Amino acid sequence: MKTITATRAEYCVVACAEVWRDAGEILASPMGTIPTIGARLARLTFSPGLLLTDGEALLMGDVPALGEPSGVTEGWLPYRQHLALVSSGRRHVMMGASQLDRHGNQNISCIGDWDQPKRQLLGVRGAPANTLNNPTSYWVPRHSTRVFVEKVDMVSGVGYDRAAAAGPSATRYHRIPDVISNLGVFDFETPDRTMRLRSLHPGVTVGQVREATGFALTVPDDVPCTREPTAEELRLIRAVIDPNGLREREVPSA
Amino acid sequence: MTRDKTMTADAVVARLASGMTLGIGGWGSRRKPMALVRALLRSDLTDLTVVSYGGPDVGLLAAAGKIRQLITAFGTLDSVPLEPHFCAARQRGGLELTELDEAMVMWGLTAAAHRLPFMPIRAGLGSDVMTVNPGLRTVTSPYEDGEELVAVPALRLDAALVHLNRADAQGNGQYLGPDPYFDDLFCQAADAAYVSCERVVDTAELLKDQGPQSLLVKRAFVTGVVETPNGAHFTSCAPDYGRDEAFQRAYVRAAKDPDAWRAFTERFLSGDEHSYQAAVAAFHEESA
Numbered sequence: 001m002k003t004i005t006a007t008r009a010e011y012c013v014v015a016c017a018e019v020w021r022d023a024g025e026i027l028a029s030p031m032g033t034i035p036t037i038g039a040r041l042a043r044l045t046f047s048p049g050l051l052l053t054d055g056e057a058l059l060m061g062d063v064p065a066l067g068e069p070s071g072v073t074e075g076w077l078p079y080r081q082h083l084a085l086v087s088s089g090r091r092h093v094m095m096g097a098s099q100l101d102r103h104g105n106q107n108i109s110c111i112g113d114w115d116q117p118k119r120q121l122l123g124v125r126g127a128p129a130n131t132l133n134n135p136t137s138y139w140v141p142r143h144s145t146r147v148f149v150e151k152v153d154m155v156s157g158v159g160y161d162r163a164a165a166a167g168p169s170a171t172r173y174h175r176i177p178d179v180i181s182n183l184g185v186f187d188f189e190t191p192d193r194t195m196r197l198r199s200l201h202p203g204v205t206v207g208q209v210r211e212a213t214g215f216a217l218t219v220p221d222d223v224p225c226t227r228e229p230t231a232e233e234l235r236l237i238r239a240v241i242d243p244n245g246l247r248e249r250e251v252p253s254a
Numbered sequence: 255m256t257r258d259k260t261m262t263a264d265a266v267v268a269r270l271a272s273g274m275t276l277g278i279g280g281w282g283s284r285r286k287p288m289a290l291v292r293a294l295l296r297s298d299l300t301d302l303t304v305v306s307y308g309g310p311d312v313g314l315l316a317a318a319g320k321i322r323q324l325i326t327a328f329g330t331l332d333s334v335p336l337e338p339h340f341c342a343a344r345q346r347g348g349l350e351l352t353e354l355d356e357a358m359v360m361w362g363l364t365a366a367a368h369r370l371p372f373m374p375i376r377a378g379l380g381s382d383v384m385t386v387n388p389g390l391r392t393v394t395s396p397y398e399d400g401e402e403l404v405a406v407p408a409l410r411l412d413a414a415l416v417h418l419n420r421a422d423a424q425g426n427g428q429y430l431g432p433d434p435y436f437d438d439l440f441c442q443a444a445d446a447a448y449v450s451c452e453r454v455v456d457t458a459e460l461l462k463d464q465g466p467q468s469l470l471v472k473r474a475f476v477t478g479v480v481e482t483p484n485g486a487h488f489t490s491c492a493p494d495y496g497r498d499e500a501f502q503r504a505y506v507r508a509a510k511d512p513d514a515w516r517a518f519t520e521r522f523l524s525g526d527e528h529s530y531q532a533a534v535a536a537f538h539e540e541s542a
Binding site for chain 2: 056057058076078079080083086087109110114115116117118119120121122123124125126127128129131132133154155156157158162163165166167168169170172173174
C-alpha cells in the first residue's frame with residue numbers, strides 16, 4: 001500500500017485544527033497562515049459549527065481556498081461586535097507570540113524596557129481582553145529561545161500565574177488550552193499550570209525542543225507523536241484549502 | 255433650521271488648538287481621515303493628545319512631532335504589520351504612550367459618549383496594561399458577585415476627526431463599507447466632530463440605494479463637513495477604493511531612512527491636498 005507522507009507544515013495544520021475540536025458554534029479566530037488552514041480544516045471535518053471571518057467584517061458561509069474571496073456571507077462581524085463577542089466567550093482565538101513564558105504570559109507589545117523599547121512591536125492589541133474572556137491558544141512558527149523566554153518584557157496576553165495573582169475576576173474565564181509550534185504541541189496540564197510538552201511532531205527530539213526553549217519545560221516520560229493527518233485531511237489541505245502551498249512558506253520542510 | 259456645515263480641511267484645523275485631545279476614527283490603515291491629518295501636518299499645532307486605533311495617522315503625526323501623548327492599543331498598517339514611524343518614535347523615547355487593550359479604548363469612548371466617568375471591564379486585569387498605566391483603578395461590583403473589574407476612565411475628546419463615504423452638508427454621515435469602525439462613537443465622545451467624506455450629497459440622495467443603517471453619524475454631533483475626494487488615501491475606503499498598497503510600501507521604505515523620508519515629505523507633503531493628490535497620481539504614472 002502506498003503511504004502518503006505528510007510534511008511538517010501539514011502536521012502543524014492538523015495540530016492547530018485539533019484546537020477547535022468539539023468547540024461547537026463559536027468563532028474560530030486564527031492568526032497566521034497555518035492556524036487559518038487549521039481552522040478551515042476543522043470546519044470542513046470535525047467541527048462544522050465553527051464561525052469563520054473573512055479577515056474583515058464578514059462571516060463566511062463557505063470555506064474558500066486561502067487568498068480566494070468568500071462567495072457566501074452568513075453574518076456580519078464589524079470590530080465593535082467582534083470585541084463584544086470576545087467578552088461573550090463564544091470564541092477561541094489562536095494568537096501569535098513574540099515572547100511566551102512557561103506560565104503562558106505572551107508579549108506582542110515591545111521588546112526591552114517599555115519606557116523606551118529596543119524594538120516597538122504591535123502594542124497589546126486585544127490580548128488582555130482575549131485571555132481573560134475566551135480560550136486563547138498560541139501559534140509559534142519558529143520555536144526558539146528568543147520566543148520561549150523565562151520572562152516576557154510586556155505581559156500582553158495573561159498567563160496562569162498572573163491571572164491567579166489578579167484574583168477571581170481574572171481567572172473566571174481564563175484558559176490557555178494549547179501552544180503549537182513547528183516542533184510540537186504544548187499545554188499547561190501540570191499541577192502548577194506551567195508549560196508541558198504534550199506531543200512531538202515526527203522527526204523532532206526532546207533534546208531539540210529543550211535546546212530551543214529558554215525555560216525548564218515539563219517533559220513526561222513518554223511523549224507521544226502529534227497525530228498524523230488522515231488521507232482525507234491531506235486531500236482537503238492540499239487540494240481545497242491551500243492549493244498554492246502557502247503553509248510550506250510558514251513552516252518549510254527541512 | 256439646519257445649517258450648511260461644509261468647510262475646508264484648513265478651516266477645521268483653524269478651529270483646533272495646540273494641547274487639545276483629538277480622537278481619530280478608522281482602524282489601522284482603514285478609512286483614516288488622512289486629508290484632515292495632512293491639514294494638521296501643514297499647521298503649527300503641536301502638543302496633541304491623540305486617541306486612535308493607530309495607523310498612518312499616528313505615524314505621520316508622530317514623525318512630525320505633533321503628538322505629546324498617544325492613547326492606543328496598537329500601531330499597524332494591516333498589510334504591513336508594524337507602523338514604522340510609531341515604532342521609531344517609541345524607540346527614540348519621544349512618545350508618551352497610554353497603552354490600552356482594544357476593548358478598553360472602545361469602553362473609554364463609550365463612557366465619554368454616555369457622560370459616565372468610567373466603564374467596568376474584565377480586560378486589563380493581570381496584564382502589564384495595569385503596570386504601565388498606574389493611574390488605572392479597579393471597581394468592585396456592588397452586587398452579590400462582588401467582582402473586581404477595571405474601571406476604564408472616560409476618554410473625552412476636544413475634537414474628533416473621521417472620514418466617511420458620504421455626508422450631507424448638515425453633517426449626516428454615511429458609511430458604505432463593511433465596517434463602521436468606531437467613528438460614530440468618536441463623534442459622540444467629542445465636544446466637536448469633523449466629518450470628511452468622499453462626496454457631499456443632498457440629504458435625499460443618501461438613502462437612494464442604501465438602507466437607513468448606513469447612516470452612521472448624526473448631524474447633532476457634527477460641527478463641520480469637509481468634502482475630500484480620495485481623502486482617506488493611502489488607507490482603504492471601501493467600497494470607493496481599496497488601500498493603495500504600492501504607495502503604502504513606498505511610505506514604509508521612506509520611513510526607514512531619514513534622507514528618504516525628507517525626500518518623501520518634500521515630494522508629497524510640502525503642498526496642499528491638491529498637490530498631494532497630484533503627486534500621488536504622478537507616483538502611479540511613474541510606476542505604471
